[in-house]
Amino acid sequence: MADMIPGIVLAGGLSSRMGRDKAGIRLGGISLLDHAIRQLRPQVSTVAINANGPVVSAEGEGLAVFPDLDAARSGPLGGVAAGLDHARRHHPDARHVATVPTDSPFLPADLVARLHEAADAPDRIVVARSAHGLHPVFALWPVAVVDDLSAWLASGAVLRVRSFLHRHDAREVTFQPVETPAGPLDPFFNINTPDDLDAAERWLEVLKR
Numbered sequence: 001m002a003d004m005i006p007g008i009v010l011a012g013g014l015s016s017r018m019g020r021d022k023a024g025i026r027l028g029g030i031s032l033l034d035h036a037i038r039q040l041r042p043q044v045s046t047v048a049i050n051a052n053g054p055v056v057s058a059e060g061e062g063l064a065v066f067p068d069l070d071a072a073r074s075g076p077l078g079g080v081a082a083g084l085d086h087a088r089r090h091h092p093d094a095r096h097v098a099t100v101p102t103d104s105p106f107l108p109a110d111l112v113a114r115l116h117e118a119a120d121a122p123d124r125i126v127v128a129r130s131a132h133g134l135h136p137v138f139a140l141w142p143v144a145v146v147d148d149l150s151a152w153l154a155s156g157a158v159l160r161v162r163s164f165l166h167r168h169d170a171r172e173v174t175f176q177p178v179e180t181p182a183g184p185l186d187p188f189f190n191i192n193t194p195d196d197l198d199a200a201e202r203w204l205e206v207l208k209r
């Protein structure tokens with residue numbers, strides 16, 4: 001477990017492609033939110049949930065739940081800003097926060113450790129990359145960046161995540177695919193549509209083999 005790195009599960013999206021709240025959808029009998037909490041918990045000091053509506057979670061019993069800072073729904077980074085604000089108020093000793101989305105049940109067990117290893121400065125942002133590109137929702141964020149991130153979101157520049165990361169000289173850590181009997185699986189595979197959910201059920205079976 002990384003010392004004093006609070007973890008945040010981002011579950012504040014609209015799930016518009018799925019048509020119902022993704023956090024509560026079951027995969028292998030367990031909700032996606034509970035998959036995310038299970039995977040993140042051993043990697044961080046505490047887990048909290050960023051959600052903009054009711055949260056139903058067996059694994060999340062007793063965990064802090066907090067919404068976005070404003071109603072703008074500025075995307076996943078709105079949840080990151082809320083997570084940093086939460087950490088600043090509730091974990092004043094924490095320098096970084098780790099974030100994961102609620103819709104990626106195969107995330108790496110060494111995600112936070114490897115991101116943290118690459119944080120060569122206390123104010124470094126470190127973001128995960130895989131063969132499918134950069135994944136700014138799987139990242140280590142310095143608490144100190146909260147005001148700049150909030151201002152940047154308020155400026156409406158939400159689509160230019162890369163420019164924000166570039167301005168902060170963010171580091172990247174590349175994660176390899178997981179080799180499975182059915183071929184390589186991107187550990188950041190995320191479930192956006194009902195078809196993705198079917199595919200995830202198949203991957204879950206393959207991983208049990």
Ligand SMILES: Nc1nc2c(ncn2[C@@H]2O[C@H](COP(=O)(O)OP(=O)(O)OP(=O)(O)O)[C@@H](O)[C@H]2O)c(=O)[nH]1
Binds near residue numbers: 014017076101
């Ligand atoms: N807090 C917060 N989280 C968000 C927001 N938008 C997306 N997310 C989260 O970011 C992660 C990745 O986002 P998407 O896969 O696009 O999820 P989504 O926005 O719920 O789904 P779509 O509406 O289909 O795009 C998910 O865990 C979402 O819960 C937002 O406006 N605020």
Ligand SMILES: [Mg+2]
Binds near residue numbers: 101103190191192
């Ligand atoms: Mg997604």
